[in-house]
Amino acid sequence: MFRDMDRSFVVSGAGHFVLILWILFGDFLFSPPAPPEMAVTEVSMVSEAEFNAMMAGAGEPAEPPPSETATEAPAVSTPPRPRPQPPQPEAEPEPAPVDETLPEEVVPQPEDVPEPIAPPAEVEQPVPAPPSSRPPRPRPSLRVAQTPTEAPPEDVVEAEEVQERVTDAPTPEQATETETQEATAPPEAATEIVTEAEEVEEAPTLAPTSSKRPKSRPRQPVRTAEPAEEAPAETVAEAPAEASAETPAEPETDTQAVDDAVAAAIAAEAASSAPSESTSSAPAGSIAANGPPMTAGETDALRVAVERCWNVGALSTEAQRTTISVNVTVGQDKKPVSASITLAGTNGSDAATRQAFEAARRAILRCGAQGFPLPDDKYETWRELELIFDKGRVGL
Amino acid sequence: MSRLRHIFTAAVAAATIGAGALVSTPAEARLTITLGTPVIEPMPFALPTFVDEGGAGGLAAEISAVVAGDLIGTGLFEQIPQNAYIQQVSSFDAAVSYPDWQAINAQALITGAVQAGGGQVAVKFCLHDVFANGTLGECMQFAGDQGSWRRVAHKVADAVYSRITGEGGYFDSRVVFVAESGPKNQRQKRLAVMDYDGANVNYLTDSSSIVLAPRFSPTGDRILFTSYSSGFPQIYLMDVNSLQIRSLGEQPGTMTFAPRFSPDGRKVVFSLERGGNSDIYLLDIGSGGLTQLTNAPSIETAPSFSPDGSEIVFESDRSGGQQIYIMSASGGEPRRISGGAGRYGTPVWSPRGDYIAFTKQNQGRFHIGVMLTDGTEEKLLTSSYLDEGPTWAPNGRVIMFTRQPPGEGSPQLWTVDTSGRVLRPVQTETAASDPAWSPLLP
Numbered sequence: 001m002f003r004d005m006d007r008s009f010v011v012s013g014a015g016h017f018v019l020i021l022w023i024l025f026g027d028f029l030f031s032p033p034a035p036p037e038m039a040v041t042e043v044s045m046v047s048e049a050e051f052n053a054m055m056a057g058a059g060e061p062a063e064p065p066p067s068e069t070a071t072e073a074p075a076v077s078t079p080p081r082p083r084p085q086p087p088q089p090e091a092e093p094e095p096a097p098v099d100e101t102l103p104e105e106v107v108p109q110p111e112d113v114p115e116p117i118a119p120p121a122e123v124e125q126p127v128p129a130p131p132s133s134r135p136p137r138p139r140p141s142l143r144v145a146q147t148p149t150e151a152p153p154e155d156v157v158e159a160e161e162v163q164e165r166v167t168d169a170p171t172p173e174q175a176t177e178t179e180t181q182e183a184t185a186p187p188e189a190a191t192e193i194v195t196e197a198e199e200v201e202e203a204p205t206l207a208p209t210s211s212k213r214p215k216s217r218p219r220q221p222v223r224t225a226e227p228a229e230e231a232p233a234e235t236v237a238e239a240p241a242e243a244s245a246e247t248p249a250e251p252e253t254d255t256q257a258v259d260d261a262v263a264a265a266i267a268a269e270a271a272s273s274a275p276s277e278s279t280s281s282a283p284a285g286s287i288a289a290n291g292p293p294m295t296a297g298e299t300d301a302l303r304v305a306v307e308r309c310w311n312v313g314a315l316s317t318e319a320q321r322t323t324i325s326v327n328v329t330v331g332q333d334k335k336p337v338s339a340s341i342t343l344a345g346t347n348g349s350d351a352a353t354r355q356a357f358e359a360a361r362r363a364i365l366r367c368g369a370q371g372f373p374l375p376d377d378k379y380e381t382w383r384e385l386e387l388i389f390d391k392g393r394v395g396l
Numbered sequence: 397m398s399r400l401r402h403i404f405t406a407a408v409a410a411a412t413i414g415a416g417a418l419v420s421t422p423a424e425a426r427l428t429i430t431l432g433t434p435v436i437e438p439m440p441f442a443l444p445t446f447v448d449e450g451g452a453g454g455l456a457a458e459i460s461a462v463v464a465g466d467l468i469g470t471g472l473f474e475q476i477p478q479n480a481y482i483q484q485v486s487s488f489d490a491a492v493s494y495p496d497w498q499a500i501n502a503q504a505l506i507t508g509a510v511q512a513g514g515g516q517v518a519v520k521f522c523l524h525d526v527f528a529n530g531t532l533g534e535c536m537q538f539a540g541d542q543g544s545w546r547r548v549a550h551k552v553a554d555a556v557y558s559r560i561t562g563e564g565g566y567f568d569s570r571v572v573f574v575a576e577s578g579p580k581n582q583r584q585k586r587l588a589v590m591d592y593d594g595a596n597v598n599y600l601t602d603s604s605s606i607v608l609a610p611r612f613s614p615t616g617d618r619i620l621f622t623s624y625s626s627g628f629p630q631i632y633l634m635d636v637n638s639l640q641i642r643s644l645g646e647q648p649g650t651m652t653f654a655p656r657f658s659p660d661g662r663k664v665v666f667s668l669e670r671g672g673n674s675d676i677y678l679l680d681i682g683s684g685g686l687t688q689l690t691n692a693p694s695i696e697t698a699p700s701f702s703p704d705g706s707e708i709v710f711e712s713d714r715s716g717g718q719q720i721y722i723m724s725a726s727g728g729e730p731r732r733i734s735g736g737a738g739r740y741g742t743p744v745w746s747p748r749g750d751y752i753a754f755t756k757q758n759q760g761r762f763h764i765g766v767m768l769t770d771g772t773e774e775k776l777l778t779s780s781y782l783d784e785g786p787t788w789a790p791n792g793r794v795i796m797f798t799r800q801p802p803g804e805g806s807p808q809l810w811t812v813d814t815s816g817r818v819l820r821p822v823q824t825e826t827a828a829s830d831p832a833w834s835p836l837l838p
Binding site: 194195196197198294299302303306307308309310311312313314315316317318319327338351352354355358359361362363365366369381382384385386387388389390391 | 428
């Protein structure tokens with residue numbers, strides 16, 4: 001019973017609650033459309049005489065009838081842009097003077113908009129003909145549009161954010177990069193052989209100009225026997241120079257000492273090949289057991305310094321192909337000790353080894369005469385050097 | 397007991413290894429650097445005018461100039477001007493101040509002295525390695541007739557060249573060639589012989605008949621050549637000393653051409669044309685015996701022996717185009733070694749046996765080139781309107797050939813080394829073609 005009464009009360013309460021909400025917010029949520037506004041037109045009072053005068057003026061128009069173009073003129077409210085005044089036709093009647101009796105409240109008449117025509121063509125000034133036989137290019141003819149062109153678009157909208165201008169000039173960062181590039185060694189001489197045939201032949205040919213077969217290069221210098229004694233040259237009437245015995249003893253002693261050193265080096269190489277193998281097969285600058293290691297830049301500087309004086313241009317083909325390793329002791333003044341230059345290994349014949357070794361020795365002594373570019377604090381590292389002269393197979 | 401023996405053996409082995417490690421320590425302590433990019437440029441040398449030690453007069457300066465010219469002409473050396481010398485060499489026996497020569501970057505120094513008298517001239521010289529502060533080899537002396545002073549100078553240059561480069565010399569040699577004169581449509585040709593540098597020209601024949609393709613014998617005392625004196629090409633043999641001429645391999649109805657000596661000088665290989673077909677034949681000079689080496693319906697010509705006499709290289713168009721083939725010296729099936737585009741001809745085996753020089757025509761240009769004897773590593777050394785007829789210097793590192801300019805130009809002799817870097821004309825009195833280098837003179 002009470003449950004039925006509660007249900008009634010709840011239903012009734014909900015209904016009243018919805019009704020109250022409707023009353024309170026219904027007008028705002030479901031307000032009826034606003035009634036149309038009343039059209040109000042402003043009028044002014046005129047007298048009869050004024051009305052007659054107006055009607056009389058309407059029968060004789062003071063202006064010529066507006067042309068078709070004029071009817072399509074832009075809105076009157078738009079202020080006319082300044083433009084050159086076109087010539088007015090002479091027969092055009094003057095506009096009727098405004099009656100001073102008219103009240104000031106008279107609605108202003110639209111101003112006469114001149115016919116939009118192109119400005120008159122400028123008179124061409126005679127120009128001297130170019131010194132060319134080419135016919136002059138025809139100028140585009142002037143055309144008057146039947147209809148006024150549309151107004152040009154507005155200027156480009158400026159961006160809110162300023163963007164950097166793109167130029168070819170290097171940026172400061174780029175300039176900095178250029179400055180930080182490493183300097184390379186100055187070109188000394190050609191390292192490649194260019195023959196006349198290669199220089200002249202410009203047209204590509206389908207046929208190979210050479211059929212090179214790569215030859216396997218030795219991995220490491222190979223021991224050789226002691227260089228043979230120099231054979232006496234054939235002569236017309238050959239005899240040892242008397243002066244040879246009279247020449248200063250120092251040069252001969254020096255040469256003999258070098259030859260002895262070469263022979264001793266070869267013999268030592270033959271006696272123990274393992275050390276040479278370990279050194280010659282190692283990467284450049286990788287072995288430095290007695291001191292702090294050399295950096296790649298330091299070893300490169302030394303390598304380039306010797307290569308600048310390593311001239312093989314006068315060597316025989318076989319000597320150029322011979323790979324030799326040379327031991328040298330460098331003094332604290334960074335200059336090579338001449339007597340310490342010895343042959344440590346070779347893969348060529350005796351004669352070729354001799355030529356190659358002499359060229360290597362010249363390179364060491366020439367470019368070491370003023371001292372090698374070596375770090376002062378790593379003397380123990382670079383005091384004993386093994387230089388491997390490996391030109392490879394370049395040229396014939 | 398056996399266990400003790402094994403322990404002892406192991407101990408000995410360990411000690412041996414340890415000793416080896418000690419031995420190898422000094423080498424491992426070396427800083428190892430590999431150099432791979434040398435420079436290739438002429439070696440600067442200094443050559444003060446040889447000292448006149450009596451009777452030489454201006455000959456000392458002339459000999460010095462010839463020696464310097466020989467070395468410079470190779471392209472491998474460049475002479476430092478004498479006005480740059482710090483030390484003035486006034487005596488051959490004076491001590492050499494090496495620092496003075498090092499200061500002007502002279503890598504080699506040649507000092508010498510000349511003595512003349514009694515129709516003889518003697519030249520002594522020393523080659524110095526400036527930066528090694530010593531001589532390269534022993535000082536030497538050459539002597540000869542005063543009239544052959546150029547040969548003496550060439551000998552000096554050969555010794556210097558050989559000592560520095562490791563290659564044999566070629567300055568004391570001669571070249572036989574065809575001297576040409578007259579307009580192009582009435583060209584007169586004579587055999588002539590000269591020093592390798594164009595000096596001392598001597599004419600061997602007159603211009604009564606056309607002569608072609610002279611070739612020196614291995615000893616340099618005889619010359620083979622082709623002459624049209626009979627109206628047809630025919631090979632002849634000339635004795636250089638007596639200038640006596642006799643025909644070789646003459647057979648009725650045939651034409652013979654392109655002769656060349658065997659390495660022993662006792663045989664001649666040449667082309668013989670019979671019935672419109674040419675093949676290669678071998679002639680024994682002593683017995684007159686003739687052996688046909690090829691038998692093909694194509695043109696086989698320009699044969700050249702290998703230095704050991706075991707093989708012959710020649711040109712043939714048996715494959716349709718002109719190519720280079722090698723066959724045994726006794727004949728047999730040849731093998732083709734040229735394989736590139738164009739036509740190959742006039743192959744000549746190097747006196748060292750390593751390369752074959754040839755003429756190549758391709759795309760309207762002529763080239764002098766070299767290749768290994770198996771046809772690989774072909775390298776074109778020149779390129780011109782017309783280059784042809786290579787001949788090897790005695791050291792096998794320089795080639796002389798004929799260069800014909802277009803138009804009315806006259807042919808000229810040029811030299812090029814096997815690297816292709818040094819290309820130079822040979823100065824001759826007249827237009828010249830068809831050179832053939834002699835061996836080194838004794």
